[in-house]
Amino acid sequence: MAEHRNDLAVRVRGLRKEYGGVAAVDGIDVDVARGETFVLLGPNGAGKSTTVEILEGYRRRTAGDVEVLGVDPAHGSLEWKAQLGIVLQSTAESGLYTVREQLAHFASFYPTPRGVDEVISAVGLEAQAKTRIAKLSGGQRRRADVALAMIGNPQLLFLDEPTTGFDPEARREFWSLIEGLKAHGTTILLTTHYLDEAARLADRGGVIDRGRLIAVGRIHELGGPDARVPLVRWTDDGGARHERRTERPAALVTALAESLGHEPAELEVIRPSLEDVYLGLVGAQKESAASGAAEEEYA
Numbered sequence: 346m347a348e349h350r351n352d353l354a355v356r357v358r359g360l361r362k363e364y365g366g367v368a369a370v371d372g373i374d375v376d377v378a379r380g381e382t383f384v385l386l387g388p389n390g391a392g393k394s395t396t397v398e399i400l401e402g403y404r405r406r407t408a409g410d411v412e413v414l415g416v417d418p419a420h421g422s423l424e425w426k427a428q429l430g431i432v433l434q435s436t437a438e439s440g441l442y443t444v445r446e447q448l449a450h451f452a453s454f455y456p457t458p459r460g461v462d463e464v465i466s467a468v469g470l471e472a473q474a475k476t477r478i479a480k481l482s483g484g485q486r487r488r489a490d491v492a493l494a495m496i497g498n499p500q501l502l503f504l505d506e507p508t509t510g511f512d513p514e515a516r517r518e519f520w521s522l523i524e525g526l527k528a529h530g531t532t533i534l535l536t537t538h539y540l541d542e543a544a545r546l547a548d549r550g551g552v553i554d555r556g557r558l559i560a561v562g563r564i565h566e567l568g569g570p571d572a573r574v575p576l577v578r579w580t581d582d583g584g585a586r587h588e589r590r591t592e593r594p595a596a597l598v599t600a601l602a603e604s605l606g607h608e609p610a611e612l613e614v615i616r617p618s619l620e621d622v623y624l625g626l627v628g629a630q631k632e633s634a635a636s637g638a639a640e641e642e643y644a
């Protein structure tokens with residue numbers, strides 16, 4: 346976690362949100378440094394959007410301390426809001442205007458907006474600048490959403506599941522767009538269910554499960570070193586499948602080939618991906634919740 350408060354774009358301590366007495370967010374502490382891209386991961390209903398919406402100032406919290414760009418979002422001024430860019434899960438903007446008209450209109454709300462043409466080209470919508478938003482494809486609409494979120498020249502950009510429904514090519518183009526914003530120094534808070542997207546874009550991340558942060562850290566270190574030990578799988582001469590975790594997969598494969606006297610059949614060397622690590626973390630939580638419930642039942 347960053348050490349100086351001024352280095353932080355987001356500081357959250359003990360965040361709690363209850364809906365009808367039930368905790369959707371149950372005591373979260375998290376810091377996001379300025380200039381960093383931070384991803385919140387977690388299963389459906391884990392509490393990601395609730396957390397993000399509290400940070401955006403759209404939702405009131407039940408308890409805890411929250412600072413976003415040094416301000417409590419529950420009391421954010423218009424000047425504070427002008428420093429945020431927000432891409433919601435679903436869009437609400439009017440489809441009646443063209444991309445350019447809508448951007449020009451939004452730009453007028455901000456004290457130091459970016460140029461409309463600069464933003465249109467950054468999101469790759471030059472050919473659609475005069476197209477009405479209602480006529481854009483899903484992927485193009487999402488780019489228009491990001492354009493609208495960028496136009497005010499935000500310090501902090503919230504991207505809530507930005508590439509849901511994108512085809513693979515559109516997703517990669519979108520990643521390049523976000524990488525451009527990162528290079529520009531924009532702090533980004535992302536939520537996504539695509540682990541490859543998180544691995545590609547985020548510097549750090551946290552996994553939320555049932556309202557609690559169960560892991561947080563640098564994206565390529567989440568889950569700790571044990572979760573990332575490579576796995577070697579092979580089939581022996583009798584047809585039995587084997588697997589072993591080892592820090593030295595090359596040595597194991599060499600020894601195997603020597604002892605078998607030939608190439609190990611169906612050999613795989615797998616370095617766990619972020620998706621494997623994530624599934625391990627969330628799966629372990631599920632198991633411990635299930636065994637806790639079983640213990641309670643028989644207590």
Ligand SMILES: Nc1ncnc2c1ncn2[C@@H]1O[C@H](COP(=O)(O)OP(=O)(O)OP(=O)(O)O)[C@@H](O)[C@H]1O
Pocket residue numbers: 364369387388389390391392393394395396
């Ligand atoms: N307005 C609301 N009233 C009551 N319960 C709510 C409300 N909004 C969210 N919840 C509940 O709070 C919990 C967390 O929801 P939230 O939308 O924050 O999850 P999420 O992690 O963003 O999920 P997803 O990945 O599906 O978007 C869920 O159990 C949800 O049903």
